[in-house]
Amino acid sequence: xxxxxxxxxxxxxxxxxxxxxxxxxxxxxxxxxxxxxxxxxxxxxxxxxxxxxxxxxxxxxxxxxxxxxxxxxxxxxxxxxxxxxxxxxxxxxxxxxxxxxxxxxxxxxxxxxxxxxx
Amino acid sequence: xxxxxxxxxxxxxxxxxxxxxxxxxxxxxxxxxxxxxxxxxxxxxxxxxxxxxxxxxxxxxxxxxxxxxxxxxxxxxxxxxxxxxxxxxxxxxxxxxxxxxxxxxxxxxx
Numbered sequence: 001x002x003x004x005x006x007x008x009x010x011x012x013x014x015x016x017x018x019x020x021x022x023x024x025x026x027x028x029x030x031x032x033x034x035x036x037x038x039x040x041x042x043x044x045x046x047x048x049x050x051x052x053x054x055x056x057x058x059x060x061x062x063x064x065x066x067x068x069x070x071x072x073x074x075x076x077x078x079x080x081x082x083x084x085x086x087x088x089x090x091x092x093x094x095x096x097x098x099x100x101x102x103x104x105x106x107x108x109x110x111x112x113x114x115x116x117x118x
Numbered sequence: 119x120x121x122x123x124x125x126x127x128x129x130x131x132x133x134x135x136x137x138x139x140x141x142x143x144x145x146x147x148x149x150x151x152x153x154x155x156x157x158x159x160x161x162x163x164x165x166x167x168x169x170x171x172x173x174x175x176x177x178x179x180x181x182x183x184x185x186x187x188x189x190x191x192x193x194x195x196x197x198x199x200x201x202x203x204x205x206x207x208x209x210x211x212x213x214x215x216x217x218x219x220x221x222x223x224x225x226x227x228x
């Protein structure tokens with residue numbers, strides 16, 4: 001149980017284009033999902049918190065107009081990188097805590113999406 | 119502000135050579151401390167959650183312990199397949215998001 005998928009697993013796009021990344025919880029529901037980015041040999045940095053049915057909450061320094069987040073259902077959140085630039089190249093990972101966790105608070109992570117902007 | 123540090127940054131062990139990884143944290147009201155394993159190019163894989171000082175959890179060759187200021191991940195008789203980056207994260211009482219440490223890159227040589 002507690003499986004999170006991401007699509008695509010990797011994507012290459014040209015500078016100036018937009019890319020959408022999907023995050024799905026396959027066997028549980030989540031009102032909240034988190035989006036992280038990770039640079040090589042660095043830890044995960046929280047970008048934003050995706051809330052089902054409401055606006056996302058962005059961390060300081062993250063441009064909300066550049067990284068559009070939509071949490072349309074209890075099992076799907078999407079991250080759209082708009083007008084991508086080479087410096088947006090990174091590993092993007094989503095996570096979700098199951099609604100019904102019986103008192104535990106683990107987050108389950110997706111496999112990540114490698115974005116390369118050329 | 120919640121903070122998490124991990125040491126060492128990298129650790130190289132021979133197969134069978136036991137050791138410990140450290141996670142030191144500062145948090146305003148600990149809701150939980152979490153250990154994850156991350157292989158290159160993959161998302162973190164959940165290992166343990168610890169909630170209160172004195173708590174211990176085990177899984178195969180791994181054992182996690184918690185005090186009021188730090189957590190240890192003990193690795194007993196490691197095997198090459200234990201090679202990965204081990205991440206520690208904390209969650210406070212005020213939100214759902216995690217604060218991650220920088221990780222420890224473990225290499226176990228055959």
